[in-house]
Amino acid sequence: MLHRYFRWMTNSWPGGGNWRLGWLLALLLGAALRAQATHIVGGEMDLQYISGDTYQLTLNLYFDAVNGSPGALDDELTAGIYDKATNRQLATLVLPLISNTYVAYTNPACTVGSLSTKQLIYRSRLSLPAGIYNGAQGYYAAVERCCRNVTIGNIVNPGAAAQTFYLEFPAVVRGGQPFRDSTPRIFPPLADYACLGEVFTYDFGGQDPDGDSLVYDLVTPLNGHATATTPKPDPQAAPYTLVNWNPGLSTLNQIPGSPALTIGARTGRLQVRPSRTGLFVFGVRCQEFRRGTKIGETRRDFQLQVLVCPVNHAPSLALLPSPTGNVLYRPGRDTLHLTPGSARCVRLRFTDPDASSRLTLSLLSRDYTGPMPTFTTATTGTVHVAGQPDTLVASLCFPDCADTRGLVRHFDVLVADNGCSLPKHDTVHVAFTAVLPPNAPPTLVSTAAAQPLHLRVGQTLAFDLTATDPDADPLSLTMSGGAGGTLALEAQAGTRRVGHFSWLVGCSAVTTPPGQVQTLTFGASSTSACNTTQTAASLRVAYVVDYANAPPVLTSTFAGAAASGSPSPPPLIKVALGQTYTATLAGLDADRDVLALSAAGDNFDLAAAGMRLATTPSPAGQAAGTFTWQPTCDASTVLSGQAQILTVTFQLQETTCRPQPQTQTVRFQVINPDTSQFNPPNLILPTGANLANRLFTMRSLPADFCDSRFSEIRIFTRWGRQVYQSADRNFTWGGEGTAGIYYYLLIYSTGRRYKGWVEVIQ
Template identity: 30%
Template sequence: MIRPFHTVKLAIVLFTLLWWLCGGSSLANHIVGGELELVHVQGFRYNLNLIQYFDQAQSANPGPEPQLLAYIYRKSDNVFMRRDTLFLTDQATVPYTNIECSLDELKTLRAFYTREIELLPENFDDPNGYYVVWERCCRNAGIVNIVNSIGAGQTYYLEFPPVVKNGRPFINSSPSLFPPLSDYACVNQLYYTDFAGVDLDGDSLAYTLVTPLNSSALQALPIPQPAPHPEVIWSQGIDLANVIPGNPSLRITNRGFITVKPEKIGLYVFSVLCQEFRKGVKIGEVRRDFQMLVVDGCNPEPPPNLKVRVPGSLSFNSVIRDTLVFRAGDNKCFDIQVTDPVGDKNIKMRAVGVNFEGEVEGIFTLKEGYLATADDIFNLQVCLSKCPYVSEGPYLIDIIAADDACPLPQMDTVRLAVIMEPPPNQAPRYVNQTSKMINLTLDEGISYSLPLEGIDLDDETMVLDIVASDFDPEEWGMQVAIGKDEAGSIEAVFEWETGCGSFPFGVKNQFDFTLRLSDNDFCMDNSRDEIQVSLTVNLPVNNPPELSTTLGSYDLQIPVGTNFSFPVTATDADGDVIDLIAVPVNFSFEDYLINFSPVSGPGEVSSTFSWNLGCDLIDTEVQDYFELNFVAADNDFCLQTETAVISLKINVFQETNESPVITVAGVENDRVTINSLEFIELEVTSTDPDNDFLSIDLLDGVPLPPSETFEFNRVEGQGQAKGFLRWAPECFLFDEAREVSYKVSFLSWDTRCPNPKFDTLSIFIDLIDRESPGEFLPANIFTPNGDGINDTYSIPDLPVDNCDDQFQFFKVMTREGTNVYMTRQRDFVWNGDKLPSGVYYYMVKYSQRSFNGVLSIER
């Protein structure tokens, strides 16, 4: 056996030392890679697994966490669905391909986490599926093909389909992925490995290289985030076509076989995407990140020499140029001879199909041998199966001899091209169906059955299948009930229930498929008989729903500031359950505070659309056109959904706005005069030409008279507002002057948005403290005799009051000084109180002065 030179160990030690020096204990810079798995258990229960790979050589880093949290999101809108705690149940070191090539400095630990979870169909039925996410930081230090590897994490990602489709359980397990890399690669030497996994459901798998995903945060265990996820940044000169530079650079086939002939040493990270297909439709995917260490100093000795002697030839040859042709009864054995230029080699033999898939290892009766010296010869005979591996043309088989060199075996290959005649086989055939084409239309709800009878003249057992390309017959309830099943004879009935209560024929009602009768021939040569069937389900008539509103037009002009609402009604003549929704086209209801509640119900439903086009919401310079659709969809028994749509177009505009006008009654040229000790009441009115809602108030910032009796209260009104200024000025306002003036300002504004208008008006109130005359002569006689002439006495021209001298009272006295009448009212009217005729005395009393005189009463 050839062991690696000391330079290999030295290179690995240097890389390990660099990783350890750069690593941080909190972030654990030793993540090699990993992946997620979702494995069906029973019903809607699944095992959610996470496999994590650690660089075990970095002993300074902590080991795997005892548990972790995985998050599940819905793929269509990235909505969080649930999170689950997975527990560490197993740890094991990844084994080398050849244990003799192992090095203590290169160890990978596989940590396995798991948890059984239940995915209920009412929560996990979205047709776009879901995805599982877990994040971890950080990767190994010293990775050469990405930027800042010590600060880069990994996002573990798995997509899975809904657990139900068309109302039936959809059973699926994710791929169980390929074994991880356990070997190192060497500069300028071909590295190869089978990185393919298996699928428990028999789904097809396809592999591609993708850019590794980073974690969302530079912390050991970030909270797993929804998509999209950040990617790592490739180093200069690195991309998906050149992940590991070489000739060839890193490649992976669609079937998962990895090859690379690296040209530089280093630690390289790469990511493989495995996509899962069922009947040609992608249903899931899983990613795996891993690392490859490339070292120098690997100098394996020459590979073994492989030669083959085919039937009819006398010599062994390393190249077989002719195609081998075997008839059914021919001997299909040939001889193999393996030698080695050095010796001391363990030799393993295997066969690989080149242009077909399938197991071919079984053609060897002896697989292993040992060559002690260069003169030893390893001989064995190989016999091919009597059945060809492909139905038409030659099939290719590579015969491979591999030694036990490090880090990977050295190989020699001889390719054989073989054409083989299979044993004779007569195809089975239907005996009760003369037509090979059935085209029928079936009324919804009937039970359809088709008897089938087949025979096989070779007395082989048969299989009767329903084969379709664009649907799953089992999911749609199609089945073949087998009655008689014997060698050479089969009887069965194709059965199908077409009731809409079981299957959504409104979604699909036309089905093309094949009833295939095939025998269980030893060579499985696909001998068969087929009936082409086209069945159409005739669905009952479904009347579409009808939509109506109270609007007269669906192209509206609405002014800003309008409170806009109307009902929307949907009816269905069939009494089906109706879903009524409103769908904005070029805006969102939330941004404009629009209310419309979706409703659902049988026969007839209604909901109100309401929108207050407030000035704080609408800026017509940003957007003034709004389009939305009202949609009514019925839930027909057969899911033959019909819809009705009303498209509403709304143009929002700003109305012109006239300013209100303020007037004050009794004021000329904006001035009004008040005498001292008088009361004033002024009517203030604002009128709006547009009949908008108005307010009137005193204008802020203009000083008011320093008077407790000055009064004006804010007033409001639609189209017109009216208020009153009331004031009885106090004498202290005059100070030493006899005249003083005060400015009073009013503000009126409307509420028209978005451009309210206003008006202001200022008036001046002039206060005058008038002087009273020094003397005055009132009447000195009246005749209260009832003749209507001078029957009462009054003094209409009393001296005016002022702040210095104010009227107190008026009284009448006899000559003896007895008071016969007194009043404190300036506007008194006295009828004499039946006093006799005569001469009396009067007094007009002011606060500062008195006026006395004689008053005669004559009757």
């Protein structure tokens, strides 16, 4: 399109093509320069730590909404990240536009058509790994953009002047450890204008998320590499050129005035009394220090418009300490003394010489951190207008709980008008002392008897406590000691509060050794309306838990059993199979404690062995029981499959805090059937006349015993040759026909064996 337009202009005007082309280029270029040259008001960057290696870079660009061309409003800008020691570029970061809003005036009523500012926020996240960003001199980020407003009056060729947004940040690791830092941020934008010849002040300071110290000074704004023809150059490293001041101006005289522009080194507060109207750019540096070492800086560029404003006189304020008198408070000489019972309110008179001036009162603490006084009447009003007074009056009252702890404290009372561009003030610096109302401590008494109290386990201790506060402040009662005790409180009535203490004394209160003095501790405290706490002296109740315990006595009818606690060996009770054994046990306790009898087998179950202990209900201090045992074949083999001794332990247990159980141990054994009658014959006469002696038989074999039953008989010669075998319990053997000595072996199923001999006589 453009080259066709050039050709038309050249060919349609004979003899004038070169002139027309030059004119057109100048026209288009001038339009482009105007679009690029009238939009940047100022701005700054900040870098915030997120987590891990992740940070967030933000650029706040302030745009002239009156003169700025919409074509100069970028959808994105590009930042370069550089090593400060070498100026080597380490990263490029695209910052998209995320917000576009207007900046509000401090007083919207002071709006002028020549001044309207937009805040454009560009933001993106980036990674700063410790393996790369560990240089001792740190790093910097920069964004370059052209151009500034053409109407700026304190620099050379402002329409071609660019801005470099610049910040420095430290390495992310120091001494081998992570070093986290977020640069200062939340710098307030400047939307207000200054008035010619009037003092202009503005809070231009930021905040540091890490609590680092911030120091401000004035610097010459950075220009950089951007130009009107290349308004958005690719990121380039430092050094960045500076803007050029007009003659007579410099870094320390950026906005002419008396005084010229200054900034508070610690507060970041701007101040200037401009001596010339116009639009002025200025630069501020905010340096960041941690433990006395500089770790970074942020540069801010902005512009301030100075206009001729209507005359606005400052308001005036007077403080009258007396509610009725007219004696003025003299700042720097007088001190207000607030004591209990004294007047808590002072009067304020404020006015303004300007017509229709609307005034507002406010307070600002200087070194007082307690509850501030409050206005009890209207704090705003209009003066010098029909129907309104010329002088306004307000009341300022101190709370009863104001307390300066014996020191003189200070706050300011301010009156501000609604003048433009910024309100004018008058301030009264107030010094005062304040004493809290009296707050006497409470008293505490109890109905407990003479001490130490003598208590027994199972007894309930109860008494009342009464707290009294002479100031009728709310009371509270506390208790320590006496595990399990409760303190029930009645609602406070007037100056008194009663607590009912109750405690069921348990075994945990018994000391070792018993009879030691213990203490219950009670306290009373009151809290005044000013939240000051007074505590009464502790009230102590001493007590002794009386406890004694004699061991119970266990007796029994077991034959040979010794009394409980005797070192004698336990008796052995032998009971024949099929018989029933019975014994009785008795317990007696001198303290009349509840007794319980029990029995336990040593690695066997009593019931499985046929044993049983039956107890009889008895009064406190007594116990009775009957032990019975009817041994069976099962009882004879409950241990390891063989007839063994069964050990039973009988215990008498008392129910008390420090029980002393008593035991008796008895051993039991099943007796095998009597084998004393087993007397087999040892002589046979096969050819004799007596028939009874002709055969070898055993009519009195040992009886079968549970699983031990007759299995067989074997008969051998004296040389070991077996000559007879029979599994019949009623066997008969008539000999071998040869006289001599023969040997027999009786075998039972459990392996029990009997051996003997018999002689055969022919």
